[in-house]
Amino acid sequence: xxxxxxxxxxxxxxxxxxxxxxxxxxxxxxxxxxxxxxxxxxxxxxxxxxxxxxxxxxxxxxxxxxxxxxxxxxxxxxxxxxxxxxxxxxxxxxxxxxxxxxxxxxxxxxxxxxxxxxxxxxxxxxxxxxxxxxxxxxxxxxxxxxxxxxxxxxxxxxxxxxxxxxxxxxxxxxxxxxxxxxxxxxxxxxxxxxxxxxxxxxxxxxxxxxxxxxxxxxxxxxxxxxxxxxxxxxxxxxxxxxxxxxxxxxxxxxxxxxxxxxxxxxxxxxxxxxxxxxxxxxxxxxxxxxxxxxxxxxxxx
Numbered sequence: 001x002x003x004x005x006x007x008x009x010x011x012x013x014x015x016x017x018x019x020x021x022x023x024x025x026x027x028x029x030x031x032x033x034x035x036x037x038x039x040x041x042x043x044x045x046x047x048x049x050x051x052x053x054x055x056x057x058x059x060x061x062x063x064x065x066x067x068x069x070x071x072x073x074x075x076x077x078x079x080x081x082x083x084x085x086x087x088x089x090x091x092x093x094x095x096x097x098x099x100x101x102x103x104x105x106x107x108x109x110x111x112x113x114x115x116x117x118x119x120x121x122x123x124x125x126x127x128x129x130x131x132x133x134x135x136x137x138x139x140x141x142x143x144x145x146x147x148x149x150x151x152x153x154x155x156x157x158x159x160x161x162x163x164x165x166x167x168x169x170x171x172x173x174x175x176x177x178x179x180x181x182x183x184x185x186x187x188x189x190x191x192x193x194x195x196x197x198x199x200x201x202x203x204x205x206x207x208x209x210x211x212x213x214x215x216x217x218x219x220x221x222x223x224x225x226x227x228x229x230x231x232x233x234x235x236x237x238x239x240x241x242x243x244x245x246x247x248x249x250x251x252x253x254x255x256x257x258x259x260x261x262x263x264x265x266x267x268x269x270x271x272x273x274x275x276x277x278x279x280x281x282x283x284x285x286x287x288x289x290x291x292x293x294x295x296x297x298x299x300x301x
Contacts, residue, residue, distance in 0.1 A: 012227065015197045015264045041242075044177055048246060051169040051213050064108040065101060066206055072097055072118040073203050074268060081267045083134050085126060087196045088172040093118075093125035094203045095168045100158055115144045120154035128166055171199045171217035178221045181241040194224045201262045211255050218247055219255035227260060229253075 073094055080090040097117060100106075106113045119139050126133035136148040159166065175195055183191045198220040202208045208216060222229060222237065229237070231253045238244045238252065 012194065012224070015194055015201070040177075044174075044243070044246065047169050047173055048214060050167070061206060062108070068111070068114040069097065069101065069206060070204060072114055074265075075115070075118050076122050076203075077200070077265050078267055079122060079140060082140070083126075083138075085122075086129055087200050088170060089125045089129045090122070090200060091170045091172060091203060092129060092168060093122040095170060096121035096124060096158060096162065096166075098209050099162050099168070103161055105161065112144050116146055116150065116154050117158070119146060119151050120158050123151060124155055124158060124166065169213050171202075171213045171220065172196070174214050174217035175199075175221065178218055178243065181243060182221060182225050182237075191224055195220050197264060198223055198259060198262065201265050202259065204265055205258065205262065207258060208255070211251060214247065215251045215255050218243075218252050219259050222252070222256055223259045229256065 076090050076093055079085075080087070100117060100121070106117070119136075123133065123136060123139065136151045139146075139151070175192070179188065179191055179195065199216065202216055202220070211219075218238075222234060225237070226233075231249075234253050234256060235249045238247060238249055
């Protein structure tokens, strides 16, 4: 990794800090997967074709959506840490949230609907990426104690709204292709760990929803290599690798500049607190009941 002065050191130290509470619960199998070199052009082309089929929140974005989205993602980050889910799982759930919000089905006074959406999207993502997903009754919803049946109905609404296209491409799909282009085996683990933490941090900034997953993955990879790249030096690095022709240099540089300003995500609720909240949930606690039926979408708006 290049050290290009104080700016580089400070930038990386933000993500190396133990205050993020991410490094301690990294999934070894997940990191090993990203360390494995994938230099298959056909595989990359398939990913690139799939990432073109996406929906994202259109600009300008209402302030309430920004706030609600930020709170939803923080809940996902906290819950991911509690269940020790894959980083990829958390990222995929955010993509589901953004795709759903892009349909404009939730109005500004439905805070409960945003939380329910968060639970449903994380549950769906876990079912897509984890060997064993948590039971619906295990998901902590803080002030909203949704019944399992309610979450299941929201899962169905999300799936149908997204036309059952649940295999969304994330930046995590690309890093096994990108990292080996710049990193030797001896430094892979730290490289991968930093890259995954940076990718997770991009979920909190709504400005990243307009970038392709491949662009975000490459920008994050380059951020770990060198935090002082100019547009010209970034282009030189891209031109030195076989992936060059698949990437828009301008988009990668724009995304890279945004990443330089990111702060790492932090787990704001301790695992002990989350566990306690689950253990202390009384049997028979009154749970929010939502009457989902053929008018489901209208009830959210």
